[in-house]
Amino acid sequence: MKLDISELRSGYGAGAVVDGVDLSIADDEVVAVVGRNGMGKSSLVKTVLGYLPEVQGSIALDGEELVGQRTWSIVRREIAYAPQEAAIFADLTVRDNLYGGLRRKPARHVEARLFDAFPVLAGRLAQKAGTLSGGEQKLLLLTRCLLLDPKLLVLDEISAGLQPKMVTAVADVLAATRAERSLSVLMVEQNVDLCLFLAQRVEVMKSGHLVAEVAADAEDARPLLLQHLAP
Amino acid sequence: MRPGTLKLAGVLVAMLCAAALGGLPVFVDAYTTSLFTTALIFAILAISLDLVWGLTGVIDLGHAIWFGMGCLGVGILTTDIDPVTKLVSAIHSQLGNYVLGGLLGLALAAVVSGVIAAWVFSFRNGGSLYVVVVTLAASVVAGIVYLKTGSITGGDNGLFGFAYPALGQRGGYWLCLVAVVLILLTALVFVRSDYGIAMRAVRDNEERAGYLGVNAFAVKTLVFVIGAVVAALAGALYGTVTGVMSQPLVGFSFATEVLIWVAVGGRGTILGPALGAFGMSLLTSYLNRSFGAQWLLIQGVLFVLVVLFLPRGVLPALFEGARRILRIPASTSAVRSLQVAPASPAQLERAQRLVAVDVRDLAVSFGSLQILRGVDIALHHAELLAIIGPNGAGKSTLMAVLADGRSKVEGSVSLGFAGGLRHRGRAPFRLARAGLVRKFQIPELFESLTGGEAFVLATHRGRGLSPWRRTRTIAVPEEVLRVLDIAGVSEHLNRTVADLPHGLKQGLEIALAIAEKPTVLLMDEPTAGLTSHERTAIGGVLRELAQAGVAVVLIEHDLDFVDAIADRVAVLHGGEVVHVGEPQTVRQSETVRTAYVGVAE
Numbered sequence: 001m002k003l004d005i006s007e008l009r010s011g012y013g014a015g016a017v018v019d020g021v022d023l024s025i026a027d028d029e030v031v032a033v034v035g036r037n038g039m040g041k042s043s044l045v046k047t048v049l050g051y052l053p054e055v056q057g058s059i060a061l062d063g064e065e066l067v068g069q070r071t072w073s074i075v076r077r078e079i080a081y082a083p084q085e086a087a088i089f090a091d092l093t094v095r096d097n098l099y100g101g102l103r104r105k106p107a108r109h110v111e112a113r114l115f116d117a118f119p120v121l122a123g124r125l126a127q128k129a130g131t132l133s134g135g136e137q138k139l140l141l142l143t144r145c146l147l148l149d150p151k152l153l154v155l156d157e158i159s160a161g162l163q164p165k166m167v168t169a170v171a172d173v174l175a176a177t178r179a180e181r182s183l184s185v186l187m188v189e190q191n192v193d194l195c196l197f198l199a200q201r202v203e204v205m206k207s208g209h210l211v212a213e214v215a216a217d218a219e220d221a222r223p224l225l226l227q228h229l230a231p
Numbered sequence: 232m233r234p235g236t237l238k239l240a241g242v243l244v245a246m247l248c249a250a251a252l253g254g255l256p257v258f259v260d261a262y263t264t265s266l267f268t269t270a271l272i273f274a275i276l277a278i279s280l281d282l283v284w285g286l287t288g289v290i291d292l293g294h295a296i297w298f299g300m301g302c303l304g305v306g307i308l309t310t311d312i313d314p315v316t317k318l319v320s321a322i323h324s325q326l327g328n329y330v331l332g333g334l335l336g337l338a339l340a341a342v343v344s345g346v347i348a349a350w351v352f353s354f355r356n357g358g359s360l361y362v363v364v365v366t367l368a369a370s371v372v373a374g375i376v377y378l379k380t381g382s383i384t385g386g387d388n389g390l391f392g393f394a395y396p397a398l399g400q401r402g403g404y405w406l407c408l409v410a411v412v413l414i415l416l417t418a419l420v421f422v423r424s425d426y427g428i429a430m431r432a433v434r435d436n437e438e439r440a441g442y443l444g445v446n447a448f449a450v451k452t453l454v455f456v457i458g459a460v461v462a463a464l465a466g467a468l469y470g471t472v473t474g475v476m477s478q479p480l481v482g483f484s485f486a487t488e489v490l491i492w493v494a495v496g497g498r499g500t501i502l503g504p505a506l507g508a509f510g511m512s513l514l515t516s517y518l519n520r521s522f523g524a525q526w527l528l529i530q531g532v533l534f535v536l537v538v539l540f541l542p543r544g545v546l547p548a549l550f551e552g553a554r555r556i557l558r559i560p561a562s563t564s565a566v567r568s569l570q571v572a573p574a575s576p577a578q579l580e581r582a583q584r585l586v587a588v589d590v591r592d593l594a595v596s597f598g599s600l601q602i603l604r605g606v607d608i609a610l611h612h613a614e615l616l617a618i619i620g621p622n623g624a625g626k627s628t629l630m631a632v633l634a635d636g637r638s639k640v641e642g643s644v645s646l647g648f649a650g651g652l653r654h655r656g657r658a659p660f661r662l663a664r665a666g667l668v669r670k671f672q673i674p675e676l677f678e679s680l681t682g683g684e685a686f687v688l689a690t691h692r693g694r695g696l697s698p699w700r701r702t703r704t705i706a707v708p709e710e711v712l713r714v715l716d717i718a719g720v721s722e723h724l725n726r727t728v729a730d731l732p733h734g735l736k737q738g739l740e741i742a743l744a745i746a747e748k749p750t751v752l753l754m755d756e757p758t759a760g761l762t763s764h765e766r767t768a769i770g771g772v773l774r775e776l777a778q779a780g781v782a783v784v785l786i787e788h789d790l791d792f793v794d795a796i797a798d799r800v801a802v803l804h805g806g807e808v809v810h811v812g813e814p815q816t817v818r819q820s821e822t823v824r825t826a827y828v829g830v831a832e
Contacts, residue, residue: 012730014730034762036719036734036762036765037718037719037732037733037734037735037737037738037760037761037762037765038719038723038731038732038734038735040732042732042733043732084733084760085673085733086673120622120623127600131597131600132623133622133623133624133625133626133627133628134622134627134672134673134756135622135623136622136623138622139622157733157759157760160759160760161622161672161756161759161788162622162788163619163620163621163622163788163827164788164789164790164827164828164829165621165826165827165828165829166621166622166829168829169829190760190761190762190763192763226763226764229762229763229764230764231717231764231765
């Protein structure tokens with residue numbers, strides 16, 4: 001699925017937080033957005049999902065304009081979104097959290113892959129999601145997204161709070177999913193290594209716009225990114 | 232327009248209004264004067280409810296009871312009732328009776344509201360539902376008791392004719408006007424004080440306020456009693472000026488009317504509810520004559536419209552409109568400007584008290600789910616202990632249990648050398664005041680507070696929260712300033728926390744925890760969501776805190792980071808401590824390699 005963002009400005013009512021962003025994600029491409037705090041990364045992905053009250057510019061998904069549409073209508077276009085805050089339903093069971101919003105049954109091998117990677121979810125399907133720890137809730141979010149079988153996946157700091165082993169598991173699951181079928185990913189991430197492993201391109205965001213682009217396979221990609229992130 | 236000019240304009244408008252109101256009875260007839268008198272008294276009543284509901288978030292459906300008590304106190308001491316007809320048979324109109332009666336009503340309201348508040352707010356995790364149910368029941372009971380005690384309350388007929396004759400129509404009006412102005416000003420100073428911040432913090436997030444050392448129970452109880460006493464004062468004025476007391480004045484429907492005034496005026500603003508009560512009670516008096524039966528319906532529709540279209544009330548909406556027309560930037564409108572400055576060495580020293588934590592054989596379970604078992608761990612002063620472990624190992628639960636002595640646990644947690652301070656049964660605010668401070672995993676601060684205001688709460692230990700003074704500059708340890716700079720929060724301290732991006736909230740939470748001058752600092756994943764540079768810099772600050780004597784506990788996932796800053800590392804796995812040792816030893820541990828990192832190094 002192809003995402004084209006052009007001349008995007010958005011905010012919460014008191015000035016633009018995203019201030020002139022042009023970004024294209026090709027079909028089956030993974031793009032990571034990095035940057036210091038308060039630079040508008042989360043606001044950028046929230047704008048794509050239709051959460052911000054004031055939006056100018058264009059967000060086209062396979063040529064169809066998303067600006068002006070409501071969130072519920074946007075996510076019906078095979079977009080899955082894992083927000084930064086662990087947005088789970090604490091009083092529902094893990095199973096209901098995972099399967100409650102599905103419109104069609106996920107493929108057996110997709111389920112198997114996810115539960116193999118994150119066994120804690122498989123073991124606690126009948127328990128309330130609120131009893132999961134902070135890191136486990138992030139895994140729940142990702143699993144819910146992937147069960148939806150999306151064409152565009154939007155991840156906001158999915159690795160924050162995860163132990164190293166689970167960061168690897170997340171990377172592996174995403175890689176395995178992408179090996180099988182086309183999946184575009186827009187990810188906001190602080191973990192530079194995860195960015196470089198998954199993404200083809202890393203965009204650096206500063207004060208509401210994208211200031212640099214680093215190809216992940218460039219030899220000096222890692223030091224270059226760290227330099228961009230330095231204060 | 233400059234803020235100074237704006238302030239001057241505000242004061243001028245207020246003075247003009249006061250002058251116009253002051254001169255009113257000279258120009259209008261006695262009937263109009265009496266309507267305005269009542270409206271002024273109801274403004275006081277609305278202010279009292281706004282303190283309780285608008286500012287502190289406690290819904291009081293029995294607020295009319297307190298008003299009725301004040302009025303009844305005056306009525307009882309100034310009237311005699313014929314035991315047969317239950318009608319007022321004589322009036323004692325000496326000034327002393329009015330004063331004594333008023334005081335009696337105030338005292339009764341203070342005692343009864345105090346008992347109800349202390350009882351209701353002592354339920355743990357009760358939320359606001361208990362208060363709603365109990366005050367609703369209380370107002371129904373009050374109505375029944377009033378009717379059944381006719382020999383002193385007049386029952387169905389009520390008490391009447393006991394207005395203080397020496398005051399006269401105009402005198403009564405002016406008395407009420409002076410009372411409104413005084414109470415309005417006092418209330419405005421009160422809610423803008425440091426104590427006012429604690430009230431709003433309790434309203435926004437009671438649990439979190441506890442971890443900053445705020446005793447939410449005390450705040451809610453005190454404000455509830457203050458609200459009741461001010462309401463009783465309004466009642467006493469009402470009795471003195473109008474000379475009428477009847478059963479509906481203590482009842483539920485009058486209480487809901489007051490709620491509507493507050494909501495329509497703009498709860499939490501003090502001025503809004505006062506104007507709401509004043510305006511709507513006048514409207515009621517006038518429209519009742521023209522519309523009669525329909526007025527209740529009109530009032531209901533009006534209320535629904537306000538809730539739908541102006542959820543914050545009329546006054547905030549008016550201010551917002553004026554702000555847009557005059558093009559005043561939002562930040563200067565209501566938010567106070569606060570600065571943080573380094574503390575002197577003496578200020579730092581004052582809070583230093585020795586508390587270290589000794590955990591013995593700790594076990595925690597939620598229902599059938601065993602989270603922690605047999606945890607033995609000692610936290611030393613001047614040491615940075617990192618806790619690592621797989622997701623779901625029980626790390627955050629350990630932090631939660633350490634920071635809340637009321638948790639249901641087996642085993643023991645003792646604080647200080649040789650367990651000098653009690654841990655069991657102590658609420659988070661008490662532990663926070665003793666120097667044990669917790670930073671939560673997920674930043675979750677108070678919606679309506681600015682970052683600076685949160686600092687007023689975080690640093691109030693040892694000096695209390697003044698009910699009148701407004702802190703403008705807060706002295707904080709130098710480390711706090713550095714954390715604020717590192718995380719880039721410094722320039723956002725006067726913004727409402729709810730508007731900050733996640734990473735800045737995270738930085739603010741870390742800084743707040745350090746600002747509490749902890750002796751034990753529990754940091755649950757402080758660096759999640761920060762860049763690697765910010766993480767390293769904050770690690771340096773934590774390292775220095777440990778060197779200064781603080782026992783720092785840090786939950787962290789980045790092993791390289793842990794290597795660089797920790798003195799010891801504890802590995803938690805499946806609810807048990809499987810390894811404790813220096814950072815270098817951790818990577819050799821088999822459990823860590825297989826369960827945590829997931830790769831053989």
